[in-house]
Each structure stands twice: as C-alpha cells, then as structure tokens.
Amino acid sequence: MSDKENGQGMSRRQFLTYTLMGTGAFMAAGILTPMLRFAVDPALKRTSSAGKVEVGKVDDFGPDYKLVKFKVKIKDGWHEEEAEKSAYIRNKDGKILALSPICKHLGCQVQWNTSPDRPNHFYCPCHNGFYDENGINVPGTPPQAPLDEYEVEVKDGKLLLSLTPKPRGGA
Amino acid sequence: MFRRIYQWLDERLNIGPLWRDLADHEVPEHVNPAHHFSAFVYCFGGLTFFITVIQILSGMFLTMYYVPDILNAYQSVKYLQNEVAFGVIVRGMHHWGASLVIVMMFLHTLRVFFTGAYKSPREMNWVVGMLLFFVMLGLGFTGYLLPWDQKAYWATQVGVKIAGSVPLIGPYIETFLKGGDVLGAQTLARFFAIHVFFLPGVLLALMGVHFILIRRQGISGPL
Amino acid sequence: MAGRHEKDVEYVGDSRVIKRRGGPLTPPDYTEFPGKTEPFYPNFLLKEWMIAVVSLVAFLVLTMAHPSPLEAPANPNDTSYTPLPDWYFFFLYQLLKYEYTSGPYTVVGTILIPGLAFAALLLAPWLDRGPKRRPKDRPVATSLMLLALAAIVFLTWAAVDEHQKHMASQGGGSGAPTVEVSPDAPEGEKIWAKQTTCQGCHGVDLKGSGFAPSLEHVGSNLSQEQIVDIIKNGKGQMPPGQFQGSEEELQKLAEWLAQKK
Numbered sequence: 001m002s003d004k005e006n007g008q009g010m011s012r013r014q015f016l017t018y019t020l021m022g023t024g025a026f027m028a029a030g031i032l033t034p035m036l037r038f039a040v041d042p043a044l045k046r047t048s049s050a051g052k053v054e055v056g057k058v059d060d061f062g063p064d065y066k067l068v069k070f071k072v073k074i075k076d077g078w079h080e081e082e083a084e085k086s087a088y089i090r091n092k093d094g095k096i097l098a099l100s101p102i103c104k105h106l107g108c109q110v111q112w113n114t115s116p117d118r119p120n121h122f123y124c125p126c127h128n129g130f131y132d133e134n135g136i137n138v139p140g141t142p143p144q145a146p147l148d149e150y151e152v153e154v155k156d157g158k159l160l161l162s163l164t165p166k167p168r169g170g171a
Numbered sequence: 172m173f174r175r176i177y178q179w180l181d182e183r184l185n186i187g188p189l190w191r192d193l194a195d196h197e198v199p200e201h202v203n204p205a206h207h208f209s210a211f212v213y214c215f216g217g218l219t220f221f222i223t224v225i226q227i228l229s230g231m232f233l234t235m236y237y238v239p240d241i242l243n244a245y246q247s248v249k250y251l252q253n254e255v256a257f258g259v260i261v262r263g264m265h266h267w268g269a270s271l272v273i274v275m276m277f278l279h280t281l282r283v284f285f286t287g288a289y290k291s292p293r294e295m296n297w298v299v300g301m302l303l304f305f306v307m308l309g310l311g312f313t314g315y316l317l318p319w320d321q322k323a324y325w326a327t328q329v330g331v332k333i334a335g336s337v338p339l340i341g342p343y344i345e346t347f348l349k350g351g352d353v354l355g356a357q358t359l360a361r362f363f364a365i366h367v368f369f370l371p372g373v374l375l376a377l378m379g380v381h382f383i384l385i386r387r388q389g390i391s392g393p394l
Numbered sequence: 395m396a397g398r399h400e401k402d403v404e405y406v407g408d409s410r411v412i413k414r415r416g417g418p419l420t421p422p423d424y425t426e427f428p429g430k431t432e433p434f435y436p437n438f439l440l441k442e443w444m445i446a447v448v449s450l451v452a453f454l455v456l457t458m459a460h461p462s463p464l465e466a467p468a469n470p471n472d473t474s475y476t477p478l479p480d481w482y483f484f485f486l487y488q489l490l491k492y493e494y495t496s497g498p499y500t501v502v503g504t505i506l507i508p509g510l511a512f513a514a515l516l517l518a519p520w521l522d523r524g525p526k527r528r529p530k531d532r533p534v535a536t537s538l539m540l541l542a543l544a545a546i547v548f549l550t551w552a553a554v555d556e557h558q559k560h561m562a563s564q565g566g567g568s569g570a571p572t573v574e575v576s577p578d579a580p581e582g583e584k585i586w587a588k589q590t591t592c593q594g595c596h597g598v599d600l601k602g603s604g605f606a607p608s609l610e611h612v613g614s615n616l617s618q619e620q621i622v623d624i625i626k627n628g629k630g631q632m633p634p635g636q637f638q639g640s641e642e643e644l645q646k647l648a649e650w651l652a653q654k655k
Contacts, residue, residue, distance in 0.1 A: 013436065016436040016437060016440050017436050019436075019440055020436050020439060020440050020443060023440075023443050023444070023447050024443065026447065027443070027446060027447060027450055030450055030451070030454060031225055031228060031264075031450070032228075033257075034257035034260040034261050034264070035228060035229060035232040035257075035261055037256050037257045038232055038235075038251075038255055038256060038257045038258060038260075038261045039232055039235055041255045041256045041257075044256070077236070077247065077250050077254075078243065078246035078247050078249065078250035078254075079243065079246070193434065193435070194433070194434060194435035195433050195434065195435065196433070196434050197431040197432065197433060197434070198431060198432055198433070198434050198437075198438040199429070199431050200429030200430050200431060201429065203432065203438065203441065204441060204445070205441055206429065206430065211445070214442065214445050217442050217445075217446070218445070218446065218449055221446050221449070221450075222453075225453075241468075245464075245467040245468065248464060249464060252461065252462065252464060259457070259458070259461045259462075260454070260457050260458060262461075262462050263456070263457030263458070263460070263461060263462050264453070264454075264457050265462075266457075266462035266463075267453070267456055267457055267460070267462070268453070269480075270480070270481065270482070271453065273482045281539075281543075284518070284535075284539055285529050285536070285539070286527060287522075287526070287527030287528070287529075287532065288527070289518055289519045290519060290522070290523075290525070290527060291519070291523075293519075294519035294520065297518065297519050298516060298519075301512075301515055301516045305512070308482070308483075311480055311482065311483075312479075312480075312483070315479070315480050318464055319467065319468045320464055320465040320466060320467060320468055321465045321466050321467070321468055321469060321472065321475050322463075322465050322477065322478065323468060324468030324469070324470065324477075325468075325475050325476075325477030326477045326478060326479045326480070328477065329477050329479065329487070330479060330483075333486075333490070333504045336500050336501060336504045336505070337501075337504070337505055338501060338505070353470075354470070355470075391527075394527055394528050
C-alpha cells in the first residue's frame with residue numbers, strides 16, 4: 001500500500017486513493033442519507049396525542065373505582081382504526097383520578113379489589129403485582145412504577161380523558 | 172490498526188490474491204475515456220451495475236413501509252411517498268432507477284453488439300447478459316403492479332393476458348401469474364414475492380457469473 | 395506463516411485466459427494492446443467513479459424534480475381506463491395492434507416475433523461467427539440490429555402517439571375520467587370530482603350504471619346521515635369504505651348529495 005516515492009508529500013497513488021475515498025463517501029452519503037432517514041422516520045416523528053375523548057358524566061363516578069371502556073381513533077401510518085381502551089376512574093373528595101389498567105410489569109390487565117390478600121388494591125393476576133388505591137405500586141411486588149394516568153377534564157358536566165395515559169413518577 | 176487486522180487475516184486466509192486480481196488488473200487504453208473520449212461507451216456496463224446497487228438498496232428500504240395487500244398497498248405507497256421523510260426521493264430512486272437501469276443495460280448491450288465483443292471466446296458471457304436483460308424486464312413487469320394504482324392494475328391485466336395467449340400452456344401460465352382466477356390479492360402477493368425474492372436472487376447469481384467471466388476472460392481488445 | 399503463500403502471490407497483472415489450445419494456461423499481458431494501460435485500482439476506478447458521481451447527482455436531481463407518479467387506487471370496475479405498460483414495453487404493446495399480430499394472429503405478436511428476436515439475440519455469437527469485429531465488416535449482423543432498433547423506436551413512438559390521440563379524443567388527461575369543476579362550485583361537487591371509485595359505478599354525472607342507481611335525485615329519498623352511512627358501510631352490491639378523503643370531506647359530499655332532490 002505505501003509506495004511513497006521519496007518520503008515527502010504524498011504519492012500519486014495515495015492522492016488517487018484519497019480522492020477515491022472522498023468521492024466514494026459522497027456517493028454513499030448521497031444514496032444512503034435519504035434511505036436511512038426514511039427508515040428511521042417513525043422514531044423521529046412527533047405523535048400527536050392531542051385531543052380528548054368523552055367517557056361519561058362526572059356524576060356517574062363515585063369514590064369507588066369504576067372500569068369504563070371507550071373508543072379512540074388510532075392512526076397507524078396509513079391505517080386508521082378505532083381501538084378500544086379502558087380506564088379505572090373514581091371521583092373521591094372532589095378529585096378525579098383516571099388510571100390505565102395496563103400493568104407496568106408486563107402489560108397484563110390489572111383488576112380493582114379482586115384479591116382477598118390485599119383488599120382495596122389493584123391486583124395483577126399474572127405475577128401477583130399490587131398497586132395501592134392511588135395506583136402506586138406496592139414495593140416488593142413485581143411492578144416497578146405506578147399505573148399510568150389519564151389527564152382528566154370536566155366540561156359541561158361531562159368527563160373527558162386524554163387519548164393516551166402518561167407515566168407517573170414515584171414509589 | 173487496519174494494517175494489523177489485514178495482516179492477521181492475510182496470514183490465515185491469503186486474501187491478497189483475491190483483491191489484487193481485481194485491483195491490479197491493467198485496464199487497456201482503448202476502454203479508458205481519459206485517453207479516448209469515445210471510450211465512454213465502455214462505462215454503460217459499470218453504470219448498469221451502479222444503478223442496480225441503488226435499486227437493491229432503495230428496494231430494501233421501501234419494504235420497510237410497503238404492504239403487499241390490496242387494501243393497504245396503495246395507501247402504504249401514498250403514505251411512504253407523501254408522509255415519510257425523503258419518501259419522494261427513495262421511491263423516486265426506485266421508480267426512475269428502474270427505467271434508467273433498462274436504458275443503461277440497453278446501451279451496454281448495443282456497445283457489446285456493435286464492437287463484436289460477444290465473439291469467441293466470450294459467447295457464454297453474452298448469453299448470461301441476455302438472461303440478465305430478461306430478468307430485468309421481469310423485475311420491471313412485476314414491480315409495476317405493486318403500487319396497486321389504476322395504471323398498475325390495468326397494465327398488468329394486459330400483460331397477464333399476453334402471457335395467456337401462449338398456445339397450449341398459456342392459460343396455465345396466466346393462472347399461475349394471477350394465483351387464481353382474478354387479478355387480486357393473490358396476484359399482488361405473488362408479484363411481490365417474485366419481485367422481491369425470486370428475481371433478485373436470480374439476478375445476483377447471474378451477475379456473479381457475469382463478473383467472474385469477465386475477470387477470467389478480460390475485456391475484448393480494441394477494434 | 396507468510397512464507398507458505400509466497401509462490402502464489404504473484405497475481406499482479408492480468409489474469410485473462412484465452413481459449414486453451416493445448417499447452418498450459420498462461421495469463422497474457424496487455425502488451426498485445428497498443429497504447430497506455432493503467433491499473434484498475436486506483437487510477438481507472440477513479441475515472442469510473444467520476445462518471446458515477448455525475449450520473450448520481452443528475453439522478454438525484456431527477457428524483458427530486460419529478461416525484462414518482464401514483465394514480466388513483468386500482469379499481470377493477472372501471473372499464474373505461476386505458477392502460478399503458480412501462481415505457482420500455484411500449485414497442486411490444488404496440489406490436490399487438492397490427493392486423494397480422496392481432497385477432498387470430500395474436501400468437502404472432504405475443505410469441506412468435508418477440509420469441510424469434512430474443513432467440514436471435516441469445517444465439518448471436520453462433521449466428522455471427524466470423525472473426526471480424528468491426529460493424530462494417532459484418533454487414534448482416536449490423537444491418538439486422540439497426541433494423542430492429544429502428545423498429546423499436548418506431549413502435550415506441552407510435553404507441554405514445556396513439557395513446558395521446560386516444561386520450562385527446564376521450565377528453566381525459568390521465569386516463570381516469572375526471573370532471574371539470576369550476577372553482578366556485580360547491581365544496582361537495584369538488585369532492586365528488588375526485589372520487590373516481592364512486593364515479594366508476596355511479597358515473598361522473600351521477601347518472602348511475604348497471605346495478606348502481608342514479609344519484610341525481612338521491613336527496614329526495616335519503617337524508618345526509620343516511621348517505622354518510624351508506625357510503626361508509628355499503629349497501630347491497632356497493633362495497634363499504636370506497637370514499638377517499640377525510641371525515642369532514644365525507645360530510646360535505648353527503649350534504650351536497652342530500653341537496654339533490
């Protein structure tokens with residue numbers, strides 16, 4: 001590879017090699033940049049989760065949790081569909097809490113107050129996970145984070161939820 | 172660093188001869204556009220290969236979004252072209268490249284023909300080249316259907332009927348291409364498979380033979 | 395270690411083989427060619443890459459300047475569509491339109507002529523066996539190829555020409571029938587003009603065809619809500635989900651249709 005003729009400057013062969021590498025890099029960039037950006041586009045695209053969905057009247061909800069199912073329009077690329085989602089909602093002491101029933105451990109559906117071991121807890125039957133009545137995970141059980149929470153809004157006596165639940169810190 | 176890796180590999184595999192054969196072979200003056208401008212006609216083969224590489228790459232990336240299903244094919248193409256970043260360019264590369272590769276291959280074939288380069292001892296490579304041409308046309312035909320727009324549907328309808336006009340076996344070919352009695356979901360799925368797996372496989376194999384033969388036999392001499 | 399391979403490292407130079415005529419295989423060198431030769435890497439490759447760079451830039455500019463075409467979604471019921479294959483199949487397509495290549499002679503156009511042409515090309519090295527390589531020293535091969543080229547150019551041109559005349563007589567631009575709408579037409583009418591799938595059965599002018607009813611007075615039977623429902627879910631022979639556009643556009647279209655009394 002190294003055929004420097006007299007030790008100073010660069011040889012013709014080296015110059016040609018560098019020029020080859022330069023133009024080669026240019027062509028590779030020209031071809032691959034659009035393709036790579038194209039490939040990773042979903043990762044960089046901001047998903048719009050704006051908007052609210054109505055789930056019922058505020059008066060329907062009492063201090064005990066109630067499971068409601070509601071439909072959300074989902075845009076998956078070119079495919080739009082209505083997906084069914086659900087939330088545990090309670091209205092206690094004038095504060096409305098809407099929790100996603102998806103267990104933070106492995107994504108099973110949690111149930112309210114069905115385990116005799118711990119009454120008034122969310123119970124995940126898959127791996128015996130527990131969350132307390134505020135949806136905070138009980139230490140020592142599999143889940144490592146509290147249940148996700150929907151943003152709530154009250155409008156004309158109707159309860160609106162955000163389209164996607166947000167994770168909460170804590171525990 | 173690279174030198175050490177290279178030496179380590181070379182000690183074990185003696186890879187020097189492999190690449191030196193490619194790198195050091197002498198290129199005669201009569202094919203070198205730097206010496207005779209008219210020698211640019213010898214570039215068409217290389218450009219065909221270059222665009223083929225672009226076709227393979229852009230095709231691989233397109234399948235990240237494309238869905239070969241009659242309900243979604245059109246929507247996915249529309250989506251990847253209009254909503255995905257650089258979609259216009261990546262689909263454009265594949266769409267226009269398909270035409271360009273045919274043009275380049277055509278010019279390359281004409282160059283070989285008019286310089287009589289297919290004559291003994293290079294007959295086999297000419298035959299391989301003709302088969303490559305045929306495979307490329309097949310890729311063009313099967314790829315045309317995939318966006319599932321009006322043009323694709325009706326042009327394929329005609330193409331399939333032409334195949335069906337072959338005496339005796341025509342109807343069987345037609346059913347095989349359609350994957351059933353109607354041009355529909357099954358046709359799209361099998362055209363996709365042929366376009367993406369079968370023909371490219373054949374193409375790569377033939378290209379390998381094409382390049383090995385030209386390396387073994389060298390380029391034909393000046394006229 | 396390295397010494398083991400010393401005797402076969404002498405690969406510098408060319409490794410062409412010519413047909414063996416007895417004797418051992420000896421790689422010939424390029425001294426048989428006049429003029430200057432140069433190594434493939436890096437000298438010649440660089441020249442090839444310069445050409446590749448120019449081609450690539452031109453190619454990228456093309457892809458950006460001209461987005462790839464995408465017409466309306468395939469509609470198997472639209473029998474008025476005039477198909478065209480990719481341009482490099484034009485000459486084959488056009489060939490089928492002549493008297494002795496169509497009707498009872500279709501086989502001539504679809505199999506015989508293309509088959510003979512391809513076979514002749516495939517077997518060219520054995521049909522054109524003389525040692526001479528210059529085009530003018532092998533008049534038969536050269537003139538046949540020129541003739542074939544002229545035929546391909548002519549047929550391609552004829553296909554384009556005929557298609558354009560056909561389109562002009564149809565009054566349509568891109569094949570699918572489209573309606574001329576004035577810019578101040580109602581929103582719903584503009585939306586209807588884009589619904590080639592609907593027009594395939596109900597007609598561009600709402601007159602209907604076959605099993606698809608006329609929509610000219612649809613508003614006297616159906617309300618806006620009922621129309622929306624039928625468009626979404628289909629009815630009888632009508633498949634669901636044919637509408638192309640947003641929910642809002644669908645409502646506007648239904649509103650416009652409901653006013654047709």
